[in-house]
Amino acid sequence: MMNLEILRRGSxxxxxxxxxxxxxxxxxxxxEPLAAHGSVIAPSHPGFGASPMPQDFExxxxxxxxxxxxxxxxxxxxxxxxxxxxxxWIAAEVAVTRPAKLRRLVLADxxxxxxxxxxxxxxxxxxxxxxxxxxxxxxxxxSRIPEGCYGLGWQATIDxxxxxxxxxxxxxxxxxxxxxxxxxHMYNPRLKAWLRRIAVPTLVLWGESDEIVTPDYGRGYAxxxxxxxxxxxxxxxxxxxxxxxxxxxxxxxxxxxxxxxx
Amino acid sequence: xxxxxxxxHCENPYPFVPAEVLxxxxxxxxxxxxxxxxxxxxxxxxxxxxxxxxxxxxxxxxIVTNEHHSGINxxxxxSPVITGIVASLTRKVRIxxxxxxxxxxxxxxxxxxxxxxxxxxxxxRLDIGFVKSGATEMVxxxxxxxxxxxxxxxxxxxIEKSLTSHDGPFSWEGKFFTHPHVNVWPRPYQSxxxxxxxxxxxLPTCAELGRRGFVNTLLFGGYDRTRKAYDAxxxxxxxxxxPKAGEDRFSYMAFCYVGETDEEAMRIGQKIPxxxxxxxxxxxxxxxxxxxxxxxxxxxxxxRGGASKRPTDLSVASLIAQGQMFCGNPDTVAKQIxxxxxxxxxxxxxxxxxxxxxxxxxxxMKSFNLAAKEVLPQLRDLPPIDEERRAA
Numbered sequence: 001m002m003n004l005e006i007l008r009r010g011s012x013x014x015x016x017x018x019x020x021x022x023x024x025x026x027x028x029x030x031x032e033p034l035a036a037h038g039s040v041i042a043p044s045h046p047g048f049g050a051s052p053m054p055q056d057f058e059x060x061x062x063x064x065x066x067x068x069x070x071x072x073x074x075x076x077x078x079x080x081x082x083x084x085x086x087x088x089w090i091a092a093e094v095a096v097t098r099p100a101k102l103r104r105l106v107l108a109d110x111x112x113x114x115x116x117x118x119x120x121x122x123x124x125x126x127x128x129x130x131x132x133x134x135x136x137x138x139x140x141x142x143s144r145i146p147e148g149c150y151g152l153g154w155q156a157t158i159d160x161x162x163x164x165x166x167x168x169x170x171x172x173x174x175x176x177x178x179x180x181x182x183x184x185h186m187y188n189p190r191l192k193a194w195l196r197r198i199a200v201p202t203l204v205l206w207g208e209s210d211e212i213v214t215p216d217y218g219r220g221y222a223x224x225x226x227x228x229x230x231x232x233x234x235x236x237x238x239x240x241x242x243x244x245x246x247x248x249x250x251x252x253x254x255x256x257x258x259x260x261x262x
Numbered sequence: 263x264x265x266x267x268x269x270x271h272c273e274n275p276y277p278f279v280p281a282e283v284l285x286x287x288x289x290x291x292x293x294x295x296x297x298x299x300x301x302x303x304x305x306x307x308x309x310x311x312x313x314x315x316x317x318x319x320x321x322x323x324x325i326v327t328n329e330h331h332s333g334i335n336x337x338x339x340x341s342p343v344i345t346g347i348v349a350s351l352t353r354k355v356r357i358x359x360x361x362x363x364x365x366x367x368x369x370x371x372x373x374x375x376x377x378x379x380x381x382x383x384x385x386x387r388l389d390i391g392f393v394k395s396g397a398t399e400m401v402x403x404x405x406x407x408x409x410x411x412x413x414x415x416x417x418x419x420x421i422e423k424s425l426t427s428h429d430g431p432f433s434w435e436g437k438f439f440t441h442p443h444v445n446v447w448p449r450p451y452q453s454x455x456x457x458x459x460x461x462x463x464x465l466p467t468c469a470e471l472g473r474r475g476f477v478n479t480l481l482f483g484g485y486d487r488t489r490k491a492y493d494a495x496x497x498x499x500x501x502x503x504x505p506k507a508g509e510d511r512f513s514y515m516a517f518c519y520v521g522e523t524d525e526e527a528m529r530i531g532q533k534i535p536x537x538x539x540x541x542x543x544x545x546x547x548x549x550x551x552x553x554x555x556x557x558x559x560x561x562x563x564x565x566r567g568g569a570s571k572r573p574t575d576l577s578v579a580s581l582i583a584q585g586q587m588f589c590g591n592p593d594t595v596a597k598q599i600x601x602x603x604x605x606x607x608x609x610x611x612x613x614x615x616x617x618x619x620x621x622x623x624x625x626x627m628k629s630f631n632l633a634a635k636e637v638l639p640q641l642r643d644l645p646p647i648d649e650e651r652r653a654a
Contacts, residue, residue, distance in 0.1 A: 130545060131547065131551060170561070171561035175558065179409070182408070
C-alpha cells in the first residue's frame with residue numbers, strides 16, 4: 001500500500017474523507033465535531049500535501065484503485081465515505097465498484113459527471129477562471145473562509161502572511177489536481193451511466209450558493225444514484241463543510257444514524 | 263573561421279486593437295475576442311510579409327516561422343499552413359519552423375507528415391524546431407500543462423522515427439502517444455532528416471540537446487543566461503565523449519533593427535519591444551497560477567512577483583546593453599553581434615525579430631536589406647572565439 005499522509009481524529013467506526021482541491025486542513029472546523037461520531041481518516045491524495053506522487057500515477061483510474069485499497073485496509077466492515085468536491089468525484093467512482101466494507105456514502109458538491117448539453121458548462125473551469133471569479137462562485141461569503149483552509153479561489157487569498165512552505169504545497173496540490181482532471185475537465189464521460197451501480201445509502205449535500213457546480217446539477221447527480229437523498233445547506237457555496245461546518249456535521253451524523261446497520 | 267547566418271523571425275503581430283480594449287482586457291492572448299481582428303487587415307498583413315519573405319529569399323536572409331494562438335501577438339496559428347506557403351514562396355533560403363506546438367498537437371505522426379511534405383515542397387530547405395510552449399497556449403490548445411516537457415520529448419522521438427523510417431509501418435505505444443501503423447508519405451527530401459532545433463534556456467534540456475546534436479536557440483536570453491545554456495550543451499557533449507559542436511549548433515534570437523544611422527535605428531527600434539510591453543499581457547490563471555507554470559518550489563518567488571526573467575527596462579539602450587537587442591547602423595549592429603558571439607562563447611545563427619509591434623512593412627524591408635547587404639558580409643570568416651574574453 002502506498003504511503004499516504006493521513007490526518008486522523010477521534011475513534012470508532014471509520015469515516016473516510018476524500019478531499020477536494022486541497023487536503024483537509026488540521027484547522028478545518030468540521031473535523032472535531034465529526035470526530036465525536038467516529039474515527040475520521042483523511043488521506044492526502046498522491047501528489048497532495050505530504051503524500052508522494054509515484055512515477056506513472058496520474059489518472060482517475062489510479063485514484064479509484066488506490067482508494068479501494070484504502071477502504072480494504074480500514075478496520076471493521078462499516079465504513080462511511082465522504083467525498084468533497086473533486087473528492088466527491090473520486091468517492092462516486094469508488095462507490096460504483098462496490099467496495100465490500102462501504103456502508104454509506106456522502107457526496108458534498110461533487111464534480112465528476114456531465115449532465116448538460118455540449119455547449120453548456122456544468123462545472124466552472126477550475127484552471128482557466130480568474131481566481132477572484134472562482135472565489136465569488138465557490139463561496140457564499142468569502143469573508144468567512146476559515147483561517148488555514150483553502151478551497152477554490154485559494155490563489156486570491158495569497159498574501160505576505162502565507163509561508164513559503166504553504167505556497168509550495170498549494171502549488172504542488174494544484175499541479176496534481178490538473179494532472180488528474182484537466183481534460184475532460186473534472187468529469188468522466190462514462191461515470192453517469194454507471195452511478196446506478198452504487199448500492200449503499202447515499203446522501204448528496206449541496207451548498208445552496210454553489211456556483212462552481214449548481215444545486216440543479218446536484219439534483220441531477222443524486223437522481224442517478226438509486227435511493228440517494230439530496231439536501232441543500234443554506235449559507236454555503238462549494239465547500240459547505242468549511243462554510244457551515246455545524247450544519248454539515250449535523251446532516252452527516254443524522255444520515256449515519258438513519259442508515260446504521262443498513 | 264566562422265561565417266554567421268542571419269534569420270528573419272516575424273510572428274505577424276496584429277497591433278491594431280484599440281488601446282482601451284487592450285487596457286480593459288485581462289489577457290491579450292487566449293481570451294481576447296476575435297471580433298477585434300479584422301480579416302481584411304489580416305489579409306493585408308499576410309501579403310506584406312510574403313513580400314518581405316520574397317525579398318529575404320533574394321538577399322539571403324533565412325526565414326523562421328512559429329505558432330501562437332488566439333492573440334494579438336501572432337497570426338501564425340495555423341503554423342504548418344504558413345510554413346508550407348513560405349516553402350512555396352521561396353527558392354533559396356532555409357526555413358525554420360520554430361515550431362508547430364508539439365505539446366498541443368494530439369498526433370505527432372500528423373506533425374511529421376506536415377514537415378515531410380514541407381521539406382519536399384521546399385526541396386530540402388526545412389529545419390524543424392521544437393518549443394515546450396505553455397501558458398495561454400495550453401488553454402487555447404486544451405493541452406494538459408502538466409508533464410509537458412516529457413510529452414515534448416516523446417513527440418520529438420516519434421516525429422524523428424516517423425521521418426527516418428522507410429521500410430513500412432512501425433508501431434508506437436508510448437506514454438503519451440499511441441499509433442499502431444506509422445508510415446509517412448512523402449518521406450522527407452533531406453536524408454536522414456531535416457536538422458532539428460529546440461528553443462530553451464533550461465540547463466538540463468540544453469544538455470540533452472547537446473547529447474542529441476540539436477541546434478540550441480535562446481530567445482532574448484542576454485549574455486549570461488545564453489552563455490550558461492551553451493556551456494551546458496558543450497559540457498554534456500564533452501561528458502558523453504562526443505565531438506565538439508560547431509558554432510552552427512548555437513542560435514540566438516534578439517530584437518533587431520538596422521537603420522542607415524544609429525539615430526534612425528534607435529527611433530524605429532523603440533517600436534519593437536511592443537512584444538514585451540503589450541503583446542504578452544496575460545491573466546494570472548494563464549500565467550503564474552497555471553498548473554505547471556513553475557516548479558512548486560519556485561512558486562513563492564513567482565507568486566510574490568519576483569521571478570520574471572523578462573527585462574524590466576525596455577528602452578532600446580538598455581536592451582542593447584543586456585544583449586537582448588541589436589540596433590543601429592550596419593557597422594554598429596555588426597559590432598554588437600560580434601561582441602555577443604564573443605561573450606557567449608560562439609554562436610552561428612542570429613535570429614532577428616524586426617517586424618514587430620508597429621514597425622511598418624517599409625521599415626522592415628529597409629532593415630532586412632541593410633542586414634543582408636551591409637551586416638552579413640561583416641559576419642563572414644570570423645576568427646575563433648578568444649576564450650579569455652568570454653563573459654564571466
